[in-house]
Amino acid sequence: MSMLPGERLDLIASRLQADGKVVAVDLARELDVSEDTIRRDLRDLSARGLCQRVYGGALRPAVSTGTLDERSRQQSEAKSALARAAIDWIAEGSSVFLDAASTNLAIADALPRDFGLTCITNAPQIASALTLRGDCDVVSIGGLVDRTVGAAIGAEAMNAARNFRPDICFLGACGVDPRAGISAVHAEDASFKRAIAGASAMTIVPVTTAKLMTAAPFHVLELADCAAVLVEADAPEAAVEACRAAGAKIRRCGQ
Amino acid sequence: MSMLPGERLDLIASRLQADGKVVAVDLARELDVSEDTIRRDLRDLSARGLCQRVYGGALRPAVSTGTLDERSRQQSEAKSALARAAIDWIAEGSSVFLDAASTNLAIADALPRDFGLTCITNAPQIASALTLRGDCDVVSIGGLVDRTVGAAIGAEAMNAARNFRPDICFLGACGVDPRAGISAVHAEDASFKRAIAGASAMTIVPVTTAKLMTAAPFHVLELADCAAVLVEADAPEAAVEACRAAGAKIRRCGQ
DNA sequence: CTAAATCGTGCAGAAACGCGCATAAACGTG
């Protein structure tokens, strides 16, 4: 009776799934191979996240179906720096809203691992990225997806958003200005941002330096309504001071 | 007793289906060909997704493992061929539903340009791909996104889906069998598929050869309820006839 | 603390593998 190596791996994996544990020496006797081979198999399964190695055998991993995500997306350095700073606000087990913004896509990738987060978003691309992570619950808000914004906005999306009370909300801004406050280029998008920010316990606005001191046509929030505006490390001090004077709580990246 | 190459492939495939595994050296002896030939056959079957290659032989492929984008990388050629055939059913200006399936991801890419389509989907990745096209209206159905299925399913998604009456609905199937009909591996996913198929004027099920004549645990539809089942060009005639006898309207790819 | 069990690593032989090449049959075409 010849048993194929791959077949043996499958058998061990299914045995593990069924019984919750396997013992190396038993498997060796039962499958008629040396313990070394079994240990190698277990090491292999462990490397693929299919079992947890213990002395004398292996156990079923705490969270099964670990998906290996080899894809590392290239992203702008500034935005991932903002993202790394932004996640400091996120508490374990909290619910996080990410609206449609490139910085928020970076945040989706930078979220702390295995925090038990519930992530809500109206942007399919962000929902997709979050789902690929595999370590957080993802709730996507549906509706008509506007192609310039890249997210579901409009009445139906606003309606669906009413069901949520996120602990923290990251809003992308098209413009941040001492007088105009937070603004956006799309009317419906601005309304949606305003709605979800109002429903959230805390609103954080990460903004790249290029958008500081600029205003977009549609008003979203006053600067004072944000829990924080996160700016890049190289943001001009004059701009930061002007916003502070207008009531903004500015946090500089990497400090 | 000369055996035709294709005949041998069919025999290996059926042996694989019956026993769950084949050993290269045994097949070589039994069929009186060299191991090289067997290896080439197994490589061929593997490329078509009909077996999983392992050291020393091959195993029956595991059913539906991995996330949506992992699945879409497998047999991408076959899937885009199915997609090219599938879009024949799509009329200009119609509304199209695409559920979570790797073949539907291929369809999203293959949709005719500038047809003024309204595309509805519960899979964020498909919504994302559609939005990036920029030539069709996209409606994403929201809800809790199941990570193994890669789409929003459950009560909330079903509720949102009730608002739509798509002209045409493309359903991914985990199994297509003359007796079991169309089936899926995930209970909620099966319910969602059934609901959206019922709401659609026409339901098309594209299916890769590996899934023909296999059944998954949860029933979705009877074969007769589909406007068409689209199979690959190389689908075995016996399987096609068996499904036809069960009331399926089969359309072969590229014909 | 000690002894036994278990583990990791390096090594060597055997088996399986992929690849290129050559031969032969099957095919299509004029």
Place this chain on the structure above:
DNA sequence: CACGTTTATGCGCGTTTCTGCACGATTTAG
């Protein structure tokens, strides 16, 4: 039929994978 082309097959050869064994390190149990 003659010819070039495609396809299928077997064989040689270098490479990779699998496996058991030896040996020293590590962990566990009494």
